Amino acid sequence: MSNKLVKKYSREEIERIISICENIEKRGLDPFSLDVKELLVKLRKMLEENPDLDYYLLDVETIYRIATIIALQHKWLTEKARSLFIDSQLISSRVTVLDKKSIVQAFLKAWRPIISIDQLTSQRLHHGYEHFLNLPPRRDERRYGWKLTEKEAELAQIYLEKEREEVEEKMKVLYDELVEKARGKNDVDYWDFVLRPSLEETYHRAYVLSFLISEGYVEVKKNPLGDELKLVPNTRKVSRKNAASLVISLMGRWR
Amino acid sequence: MNSEERISRKLMIAATMLFFKSHRSPGVRGWELKNRLGKNYMKVLELLNHKLNELGLQIKTVFEDESSQDLDRARFYVTLTHPLTMSDLVTSDYRIDEVAALAVALSIIYSRGGKASLRDVLDVLETKFPKWKAETYIERAVRRGYINKTEDEILTVGWRARVELDQKELLKAILEAQPPHEDKAEKDIKEDKAE
Numbered sequence: 001m002s003n004k005l006v007k008k009y010s011r012e013e014i015e016r017i018i019s020i021c022e023n024i025e026k027r028g029l030d031p032f033s034l035d036v037k038e039l040l041v042k043l044r045k046m047l048e049e050n051p052d053l054d055y056y057l058l059d060v061e062t063i064y065r066i067a068t069i070i071a072l073q074h075k076w077l078t079e080k081a082r083s084l085f086i087d088s089q090l091i092s093s094r095v096t097v098l099d100k101k102s103i104v105q106a107f108l109k110a111w112r113p114i115i116s117i118d119q120l121t122s123q124r125l126h127h128g129y130e131h132f133l134n135l136p137p138r139r140d141e142r143r144y145g146w147k148l149t150e151k152e153a154e155l156a157q158i159y160l161e162k163e164r165e166e167v168e169e170k171m172k173v174l175y176d177e178l179v180e181k182a183r184g185k186n187d188v189d190y191w192d193f194v195l196r197p198s199l200e201e202t203y204h205r206a207y208v209l210s211f212l213i214s215e216g217y218v219e220v221k222k223n224p225l226g227d228e229l230k231l232v233p234n235t236r237k238v239s240r241k242n243a244a245s246l247v248i249s250l251m252g253r254w255r
Numbered sequence: 256m257n258s259e260e261r262i263s264r265k266l267m268i269a270a271t272m273l274f275f276k277s278h279r280s281p282g283v284r285g286w287e288l289k290n291r292l293g294k295n296y297m298k299v300l301e302l303l304n305h306k307l308n309e310l311g312l313q314i315k316t317v318f319e320d321e322s323s324q325d326l327d328r329a330r331f332y333v334t335l336t337h338p339l340t341m342s343d344l345v346t347s348d349y350r351i352d353e354v355a356a357l358a359v360a361l362s363i364i365y366s367r368g369g370k371a372s373l374r375d376v377l378d379v380l381e382t383k384f385p386k387w388k389a390e391t392y393i394e395r396a397v398r399r400g401y402i403n404k405t406e407d408e409i410l411t412v413g414w415r416a417r418v419e420l421d422q423k424e425l426l427k428a429i430l431e432a433q434p435p436h437e438d439k440a441e442k443d444i445k446e447d448k449a450e
Contacts, residue, residue, distance in 0.1 A: 026407055028370025079368035086426050088366035095362060096382050097434045100355040105341065106428035107358035110421045112334040115312060116281035117274045199290075 014058045021065035031072040170208045178233045190229035216240055265292050265299045273333050285327040311336050317418050332418050356392035362429050365422050373408040
Protein backbone atom coordinates (compact mmCIF):
# COMPACT_ATOMS: atom_id res chain seq x y z
CA MET A 1 0.00 0.00 0.00
CA SER A 2 2.65 2.44 1.10
CA ASN A 3 4.81 1.44 -1.92
CA LYS A 4 1.87 2.19 -4.23
CA LEU A 5 1.45 5.58 -2.62
CA VAL A 6 5.15 6.41 -3.13
CA LYS A 7 4.89 5.32 -6.81
CA LYS A 8 1.81 7.47 -7.42
CA TYR A 9 3.41 10.47 -5.80
CA SER A 10 6.58 10.03 -7.92
CA ARG A 11 4.64 9.77 -11.15
CA GLU A 12 2.67 12.88 -10.30
CA GLU A 13 5.91 14.62 -9.50
CA ILE A 14 7.34 13.83 -12.94
CA GLU A 15 4.14 14.89 -14.67
CA ARG A 16 4.24 18.15 -12.74
CA ILE A 17 7.81 18.76 -13.94
CA ILE A 18 6.71 18.12 -17.55
CA SER A 19 3.79 20.50 -17.19
CA ILE A 20 6.04 23.22 -15.68
CA CYS A 21 8.48 22.83 -18.59
CA GLU A 22 5.60 23.00 -21.11
CA ASN A 23 4.25 26.10 -19.43
CA ILE A 24 7.62 27.85 -19.57
CA GLU A 25 7.98 26.92 -23.23
CA LYS A 26 4.48 28.01 -24.23
CA ARG A 27 4.08 31.15 -22.18
CA GLY A 28 7.58 32.49 -22.65
CA LEU A 29 8.32 32.58 -18.91
CA ASP A 30 11.83 32.95 -17.54
CA PRO A 31 13.51 29.54 -18.20
CA PHE A 32 15.98 30.22 -15.39
CA SER A 33 13.09 30.02 -12.91
CA LEU A 34 13.61 26.24 -13.07
CA ASP A 35 16.57 24.64 -11.30
CA VAL A 36 17.65 22.15 -13.96
CA LYS A 37 20.35 20.54 -11.81
CA GLU A 38 17.97 19.90 -8.94
CA LEU A 39 15.39 18.47 -11.35
CA LEU A 40 17.89 16.02 -12.81
CA VAL A 41 18.91 14.84 -9.35
CA LYS A 42 15.26 14.37 -8.41
CA LEU A 43 14.58 12.54 -11.66
CA ARG A 44 17.45 10.13 -11.11
CA LYS A 45 16.28 9.42 -7.57
CA MET A 46 12.74 8.74 -8.69
CA LEU A 47 13.90 6.45 -11.44
CA GLU A 48 16.04 4.47 -9.02
CA GLU A 49 13.00 4.04 -6.79
CA ASN A 50 10.72 2.95 -9.66
CA PRO A 51 12.67 0.93 -12.23
CA ASP A 52 9.83 -0.01 -14.59
CA LEU A 53 9.03 0.72 -18.26
CA ASP A 54 6.34 3.35 -17.56
CA TYR A 55 8.80 5.42 -15.58
CA TYR A 56 11.51 5.03 -18.19
CA LEU A 57 9.12 6.39 -20.83
CA LEU A 58 8.16 9.28 -18.59
CA ASP A 59 11.82 9.87 -17.90
CA VAL A 60 12.52 10.15 -21.64
CA GLU A 61 9.83 12.78 -22.04
CA THR A 62 11.02 14.70 -19.00
CA ILE A 63 14.61 14.70 -20.24
CA TYR A 64 13.37 16.00 -23.60
CA ARG A 65 11.46 18.80 -21.86
CA ILE A 66 14.48 19.69 -19.72
CA ALA A 67 16.66 19.77 -22.85
CA THR A 68 14.14 22.20 -24.39
CA ILE A 69 14.39 24.37 -21.28
CA ILE A 70 18.20 24.40 -21.58
CA ALA A 71 17.85 25.47 -25.23
CA LEU A 72 15.42 28.19 -24.11
CA GLN A 73 17.91 29.35 -21.48
CA HIS A 74 20.48 29.73 -24.24
CA LYS A 75 18.01 31.68 -26.40
CA TRP A 76 16.93 33.76 -23.42
CA LEU A 77 20.53 34.76 -22.70
CA THR A 78 21.09 35.70 -26.35
CA GLU A 79 17.92 37.78 -26.41
CA LYS A 80 18.83 39.43 -23.12
CA ALA A 81 22.26 40.31 -24.44
CA ARG A 82 20.63 41.71 -27.56
CA SER A 83 18.29 43.87 -25.49
CA LEU A 84 21.19 45.04 -23.27
CA PHE A 85 19.96 42.95 -20.29
CA ILE A 86 17.12 45.36 -19.70
CA ASP A 87 14.76 44.04 -17.08
CA SER A 88 11.19 43.58 -18.25
CA GLN A 89 9.83 44.98 -14.97
CA LEU A 90 11.84 48.13 -15.54
CA ILE A 91 10.37 48.54 -19.02
CA SER A 92 6.82 47.88 -17.78
CA SER A 93 7.13 50.44 -15.00
CA ARG A 94 8.80 52.90 -17.34
CA VAL A 95 6.04 52.79 -19.96
CA THR A 96 3.46 53.15 -17.20
CA VAL A 97 4.91 56.46 -16.00
CA LEU A 98 5.59 57.89 -19.46
CA ASP A 99 2.90 59.86 -21.29
CA LYS A 100 1.74 58.79 -24.78
CA LYS A 101 3.70 61.50 -26.55
CA SER A 102 7.01 60.53 -24.92
CA ILE A 103 6.40 56.86 -25.75
CA VAL A 104 5.68 57.74 -29.37
CA GLN A 105 8.79 59.92 -29.56
CA ALA A 106 10.88 57.03 -28.23
CA PHE A 107 9.28 54.69 -30.76
CA LEU A 108 9.97 57.07 -33.65
CA LYS A 109 13.70 56.98 -32.83
CA ALA A 110 13.79 53.25 -33.52
CA TRP A 111 11.24 53.07 -36.34
CA ARG A 112 12.15 52.98 -40.03
CA PRO A 113 8.89 52.13 -41.80
CA ILE A 114 8.78 50.17 -45.05
CA ILE A 115 8.09 52.20 -48.16
CA SER A 116 5.91 50.50 -50.74
CA ILE A 117 3.42 51.44 -53.42
CA ASP A 118 -0.14 50.25 -53.17
CA GLN A 119 -1.74 52.09 -56.06
CA LEU A 120 -1.68 51.10 -59.70
CA THR A 121 0.57 52.65 -62.28
CA SER A 122 -0.91 53.61 -65.65
CA GLN A 123 1.01 50.71 -67.22
CA ARG A 124 -0.58 48.20 -64.83
CA LEU A 125 -3.96 49.79 -65.45
CA HIS A 126 -3.48 49.25 -69.17
CA HIS A 127 -2.53 45.60 -68.57
CA GLY A 128 -5.65 45.21 -66.46
CA TYR A 129 -7.81 46.74 -69.19
CA GLU A 130 -6.37 44.36 -71.79
CA HIS A 131 -6.94 41.43 -69.44
CA PHE A 132 -10.54 42.49 -68.95
CA LEU A 133 -11.12 42.59 -72.70
CA ASN A 134 -9.71 39.08 -73.03
CA LEU A 135 -11.87 37.62 -70.26
CA PRO A 136 -14.60 35.24 -71.46
CA PRO A 137 -18.10 36.47 -70.61
CA ARG A 138 -19.90 34.95 -67.66
CA ARG A 139 -23.10 33.01 -68.23
CA ASP A 140 -25.25 35.61 -66.46
CA GLU A 141 -23.80 38.42 -68.53
CA ARG A 142 -25.15 36.85 -71.73
CA ARG A 143 -28.64 37.20 -70.36
CA TYR A 144 -28.10 40.94 -70.18
CA GLY A 145 -27.49 41.45 -73.84
CA TRP A 146 -23.98 40.11 -74.46
CA LYS A 147 -24.19 37.82 -77.45
CA LEU A 148 -21.81 36.27 -79.92
CA THR A 149 -22.62 36.73 -83.53
CA GLU A 150 -22.93 33.52 -85.53
CA LYS A 151 -19.66 34.24 -87.24
CA GLU A 152 -17.89 34.82 -83.91
CA ALA A 153 -19.34 31.61 -82.47
CA GLU A 154 -18.15 29.70 -85.52
CA LEU A 155 -14.67 31.20 -85.24
CA ALA A 156 -14.53 30.46 -81.49
CA GLN A 157 -15.55 26.86 -82.19
CA ILE A 158 -12.80 26.49 -84.81
CA TYR A 159 -10.29 28.09 -82.47
CA LEU A 160 -11.24 25.80 -79.57
CA GLU A 161 -11.11 22.73 -81.80
CA LYS A 162 -7.68 23.74 -83.04
CA GLU A 163 -6.46 24.34 -79.52
CA ARG A 164 -7.81 20.94 -78.40
CA GLU A 165 -5.97 19.23 -81.26
CA GLU A 166 -2.76 21.05 -80.40
CA VAL A 167 -2.95 20.07 -76.72
CA GLU A 168 -3.73 16.46 -77.67
CA GLU A 169 -0.73 16.39 -80.00
CA LYS A 170 1.52 17.76 -77.23
CA MET A 171 0.08 15.24 -74.76
CA LYS A 172 0.90 12.42 -77.16
CA VAL A 173 4.51 13.61 -77.60
CA LEU A 174 5.01 13.99 -73.84
CA TYR A 175 3.36 10.64 -73.12
CA ASP A 176 5.65 8.86 -75.62
CA GLU A 177 8.66 10.57 -74.00
CA LEU A 178 7.54 9.43 -70.54
CA VAL A 179 6.95 5.85 -71.71
CA GLU A 180 10.41 5.86 -73.27
CA LYS A 181 11.99 7.14 -70.04
CA ALA A 182 10.10 4.68 -67.85
CA ARG A 183 11.16 1.70 -69.98
CA GLY A 184 13.05 -0.79 -67.85
CA LYS A 185 12.09 0.87 -64.57
CA ASN A 186 8.80 1.32 -62.74
CA ASP A 187 8.67 5.07 -62.49
CA VAL A 188 10.27 8.39 -63.41
CA ASP A 189 11.02 11.23 -61.00
CA TYR A 190 8.55 14.09 -61.55
CA TRP A 191 11.15 16.86 -61.27
CA ASP A 192 13.65 15.07 -63.53
CA PHE A 193 10.94 14.82 -66.13
CA VAL A 194 9.45 18.30 -65.84
CA LEU A 195 12.39 20.59 -65.11
CA ARG A 196 14.08 22.20 -68.12
CA PRO A 197 16.60 25.05 -68.34
CA SER A 198 13.97 27.61 -69.29
CA LEU A 199 11.10 28.52 -66.98
CA GLU A 200 8.62 28.65 -69.89
CA GLU A 201 9.44 25.14 -71.02
CA THR A 202 9.23 23.83 -67.45
CA TYR A 203 5.79 25.37 -66.97
CA HIS A 204 4.68 24.08 -70.34
CA ARG A 205 5.72 20.48 -69.57
CA ALA A 206 4.06 20.64 -66.14
CA TYR A 207 0.91 22.03 -67.79
CA VAL A 208 0.65 19.34 -70.48
CA LEU A 209 1.56 16.63 -67.95
CA SER A 210 -1.34 17.74 -65.74
CA PHE A 211 -3.73 16.85 -68.61
CA LEU A 212 -2.12 13.41 -68.98
CA ILE A 213 -2.58 12.83 -65.24
CA SER A 214 -6.19 14.09 -65.18
CA GLU A 215 -7.10 12.01 -68.23
CA GLY A 216 -5.72 8.86 -66.58
CA TYR A 217 -2.74 8.21 -68.85
CA VAL A 218 -0.23 8.80 -66.06
CA GLU A 219 -0.27 8.05 -62.31
CA VAL A 220 1.45 10.23 -59.71
CA LYS A 221 2.87 8.62 -56.61
CA LYS A 222 3.75 10.85 -53.70
CA ASN A 223 5.98 9.65 -50.90
CA PRO A 224 4.20 10.83 -47.73
CA LEU A 225 7.49 10.88 -45.78
CA GLY A 226 9.40 13.06 -48.21
CA ASP A 227 8.61 15.33 -51.10
CA GLU A 228 9.34 12.66 -53.69
CA LEU A 229 6.97 12.56 -56.65
CA LYS A 230 7.04 9.67 -59.12
CA LEU A 231 5.31 9.35 -62.49
CA VAL A 232 4.07 5.98 -63.68
CA PRO A 233 2.72 5.81 -67.27
CA ASN A 234 -0.35 3.61 -67.77
CA THR A 235 -0.46 1.40 -70.83
CA ARG A 236 -4.01 2.61 -71.53
CA LYS A 237 -6.35 5.32 -70.29
CA VAL A 238 -7.60 4.59 -66.76
CA SER A 239 -10.89 6.06 -65.62
CA ARG A 240 -10.67 7.94 -62.33
CA LYS A 241 -13.13 6.91 -59.63
CA ASN A 242 -11.82 8.97 -56.75
CA ALA A 243 -10.04 11.92 -58.27
CA ALA A 244 -8.17 14.29 -55.95
CA SER A 245 -6.35 17.54 -56.62
CA LEU A 246 -2.62 17.67 -56.14
CA VAL A 247 -0.91 21.03 -55.98
CA ILE A 248 2.73 21.00 -57.07
CA SER A 249 4.59 24.25 -56.59
CA LEU A 250 7.48 25.13 -58.85
CA MET A 251 8.61 27.74 -56.36
CA GLY A 252 12.09 27.04 -55.12
CA ARG A 253 12.57 24.19 -57.63
CA TRP A 254 13.22 26.26 -60.69
CA ARG A 255 15.94 28.85 -60.30
CA MET B 256 21.47 48.05 -75.84
CA ASN B 257 24.74 49.34 -74.39
CA SER B 258 25.93 48.50 -70.88
CA GLU B 259 24.73 51.79 -69.38
CA GLU B 260 21.24 51.28 -70.73
CA ARG B 261 21.28 47.68 -69.50
CA ILE B 262 22.24 48.75 -65.98
CA SER B 263 19.67 51.51 -65.99
CA ARG B 264 16.99 49.03 -67.09
CA LYS B 265 18.00 46.60 -64.34
CA LEU B 266 17.81 49.42 -61.79
CA MET B 267 14.31 50.23 -62.96
CA ILE B 268 13.23 46.58 -62.69
CA ALA B 269 14.77 46.28 -59.21
CA ALA B 270 13.08 49.51 -58.04
CA THR B 271 9.70 48.36 -59.38
CA MET B 272 10.03 44.97 -57.71
CA LEU B 273 11.04 46.49 -54.38
CA PHE B 274 8.50 49.28 -54.27
CA PHE B 275 5.50 47.64 -55.83
CA LYS B 276 3.63 45.23 -53.57
CA SER B 277 3.35 42.09 -55.67
CA HIS B 278 2.44 39.80 -52.77
CA ARG B 279 0.10 40.37 -49.87
CA SER B 280 2.95 41.86 -47.89
CA PRO B 281 5.71 44.11 -49.25
CA GLY B 282 9.26 42.95 -49.93
CA VAL B 283 10.87 40.65 -52.47
CA ARG B 284 12.72 37.37 -51.98
CA GLY B 285 16.33 37.12 -53.14
CA TRP B 286 15.56 34.36 -55.61
CA GLU B 287 12.82 36.48 -57.21
CA LEU B 288 15.33 39.28 -57.77
CA LYS B 289 17.84 36.75 -59.08
CA ASN B 290 15.32 35.47 -61.63
CA ARG B 291 14.68 38.95 -63.00
CA LEU B 292 18.08 40.61 -62.57
CA GLY B 293 20.50 37.73 -62.99
CA LYS B 294 23.03 36.23 -60.62
CA ASN B 295 24.72 39.60 -59.98
CA TYR B 296 21.53 40.98 -58.48
CA MET B 297 23.32 42.06 -55.29
CA LYS B 298 25.46 44.46 -57.32
CA VAL B 299 22.33 45.97 -58.87
CA LEU B 300 20.84 46.33 -55.38
CA GLU B 301 24.00 48.00 -54.10
CA LEU B 302 23.81 50.53 -56.90
CA LEU B 303 20.12 51.13 -56.31
CA ASN B 304 20.73 51.48 -52.58
CA HIS B 305 23.31 54.17 -53.30
CA LYS B 306 20.76 56.09 -55.37
CA LEU B 307 17.99 55.58 -52.78
CA ASN B 308 20.23 56.85 -49.97
CA GLU B 309 20.23 60.25 -51.63
CA LEU B 310 16.44 60.27 -51.17
CA GLY B 311 16.55 59.16 -47.54
CA LEU B 312 15.66 55.57 -48.36
CA GLN B 313 17.57 52.31 -48.03
CA ILE B 314 17.32 48.68 -49.03
CA LYS B 315 17.03 46.46 -45.99
CA THR B 316 17.84 42.76 -46.03
CA VAL B 317 16.09 40.49 -43.57
CA PHE B 318 17.40 36.93 -43.45
CA GLU B 319 14.99 34.08 -42.89
CA ASP B 320 17.60 32.40 -40.75
CA GLU B 321 20.19 34.75 -39.26
CA SER B 322 22.75 31.97 -38.86
CA SER B 323 22.76 30.78 -42.49
CA GLN B 324 22.47 34.30 -44.05
CA ASP B 325 21.09 32.80 -47.27
CA LEU B 326 20.58 35.75 -49.62
CA ASP B 327 18.29 33.84 -51.99
CA ARG B 328 15.81 33.14 -49.22
CA ALA B 329 16.21 36.57 -47.58
CA ARG B 330 13.62 39.29 -48.07
CA PHE B 331 14.52 42.73 -49.36
CA TYR B 332 12.58 45.86 -48.46
CA VAL B 333 12.87 49.61 -48.94
CA THR B 334 12.74 51.52 -45.66
CA LEU B 335 13.44 55.06 -44.50
CA THR B 336 17.00 55.84 -43.40
CA HIS B 337 16.02 58.54 -40.95
CA PRO B 338 13.49 58.64 -38.10
CA LEU B 339 10.07 60.19 -38.66
CA THR B 340 9.05 63.27 -36.71
CA MET B 341 5.83 63.75 -34.77
CA SER B 342 4.48 65.97 -37.56
CA ASP B 343 5.26 63.21 -40.12
CA LEU B 344 3.26 60.83 -37.99
CA VAL B 345 0.28 63.16 -37.80
CA THR B 346 -0.02 63.09 -41.60
CA SER B 347 0.40 59.30 -41.78
CA ASP B 348 -2.11 56.48 -41.55
CA TYR B 349 -1.27 55.90 -37.87
CA ARG B 350 -2.96 57.47 -34.85
CA ILE B 351 -0.67 58.60 -32.02
CA ASP B 352 -2.56 56.42 -29.53
CA GLU B 353 -2.10 53.42 -31.78
CA VAL B 354 1.65 54.01 -32.13
CA ALA B 355 1.98 54.48 -28.36
CA ALA B 356 0.18 51.15 -27.78
CA LEU B 357 2.41 49.46 -30.36
CA ALA B 358 5.54 50.88 -28.69
CA VAL B 359 4.42 49.66 -25.27
CA ALA B 360 3.51 46.19 -26.53
CA LEU B 361 6.74 45.73 -28.48
CA SER B 362 8.98 47.02 -25.71
CA ILE B 363 7.39 44.55 -23.27
CA ILE B 364 7.78 41.70 -25.77
CA TYR B 365 11.41 42.62 -26.49
CA SER B 366 12.29 42.95 -22.82
CA ARG B 367 10.89 39.46 -22.15
CA GLY B 368 13.05 37.77 -24.72
CA GLY B 369 10.62 38.03 -27.66
CA LYS B 370 7.51 36.53 -26.03
CA ALA B 371 4.90 37.91 -23.66
CA SER B 372 1.38 36.92 -22.73
CA LEU B 373 -1.45 39.04 -24.12
CA ARG B 374 -2.83 39.47 -20.60
CA ASP B 375 0.46 40.99 -19.33
CA VAL B 376 0.63 43.41 -22.25
CA LEU B 377 -3.03 44.39 -21.86
CA ASP B 378 -2.50 44.97 -18.12
CA VAL B 379 0.09 47.64 -18.93
CA LEU B 380 -1.90 49.11 -21.83
CA GLU B 381 -5.04 49.36 -19.70
CA THR B 382 -3.24 51.79 -17.41
CA LYS B 383 -3.48 54.28 -20.29
CA PHE B 384 -6.34 53.15 -22.52
CA PRO B 385 -9.81 51.71 -21.94
CA LYS B 386 -9.89 47.92 -22.32
CA TRP B 387 -11.68 47.93 -25.69
CA LYS B 388 -9.16 50.40 -27.13
CA ALA B 389 -6.16 48.43 -25.84
CA GLU B 390 -7.56 45.24 -27.41
CA THR B 391 -8.31 47.03 -30.68
CA TYR B 392 -4.77 48.40 -30.91
CA ILE B 393 -3.26 44.96 -30.30
CA GLU B 394 -5.52 43.42 -32.96
CA ARG B 395 -4.53 46.18 -35.38
CA ALA B 396 -0.82 45.59 -34.67
CA VAL B 397 -1.37 41.88 -35.36
CA ARG B 398 -3.12 42.70 -38.66
CA ARG B 399 -0.35 45.07 -39.70
CA GLY B 400 2.27 42.36 -39.01
CA TYR B 401 4.04 44.02 -36.08
CA ILE B 402 2.96 41.38 -33.59
CA ASN B 403 2.11 37.69 -33.88
CA LYS B 404 -0.57 36.22 -31.64
CA THR B 405 -0.67 32.49 -30.96
CA GLU B 406 -3.73 30.44 -30.07
CA ASP B 407 -2.54 30.44 -26.45
CA GLU B 408 -2.74 34.25 -26.46
CA ILE B 409 1.02 34.69 -26.47
CA LEU B 410 2.42 37.67 -28.33
CA THR B 411 5.67 37.48 -30.28
CA VAL B 412 7.55 39.87 -32.57
CA GLY B 413 5.97 40.05 -36.04
CA TRP B 414 7.69 40.18 -39.43
CA ARG B 415 7.14 43.90 -39.86
CA ALA B 416 8.70 44.75 -36.50
CA ARG B 417 11.74 42.67 -37.48
CA VAL B 418 12.13 44.79 -40.61
CA GLU B 419 11.22 48.23 -39.33
CA LEU B 420 12.37 48.37 -35.74
CA ASP B 421 15.72 48.52 -34.02
CA GLN B 422 15.11 46.57 -30.82
CA LYS B 423 18.04 48.04 -28.88
CA GLU B 424 17.22 51.57 -29.95
CA LEU B 425 13.57 51.22 -28.87
CA LEU B 426 14.41 49.90 -25.39
CA LYS B 427 17.13 52.51 -24.97
CA ALA B 428 14.80 55.31 -26.09
CA ILE B 429 12.05 54.12 -23.71
CA LEU B 430 14.49 54.12 -20.79
CA GLU B 431 15.88 57.51 -21.70
CA ALA B 432 12.48 59.14 -22.28
CA GLN B 433 11.56 61.66 -19.63
CA PRO B 434 8.19 61.32 -17.92
CA PRO B 435 6.17 64.58 -18.06
CA HIS B 436 6.36 65.21 -14.28
CA GLU B 437 10.16 64.85 -14.39
CA ASP B 438 10.25 67.55 -17.10
CA LYS B 439 8.11 69.73 -14.89
CA ALA B 440 10.33 69.10 -11.87
CA GLU B 441 13.43 69.96 -13.87
CA LYS B 442 11.73 73.12 -15.12
CA ASP B 443 10.82 74.07 -11.54
CA ILE B 444 14.44 73.56 -10.45
CA LYS B 445 15.66 75.74 -13.33
CA GLU B 446 13.13 78.43 -12.42
CA ASP B 447 14.23 78.27 -8.76
CA LYS B 448 17.83 78.66 -9.79
CA ALA B 449 16.98 81.60 -12.05
CA GLU B 450 15.23 83.31 -9.15
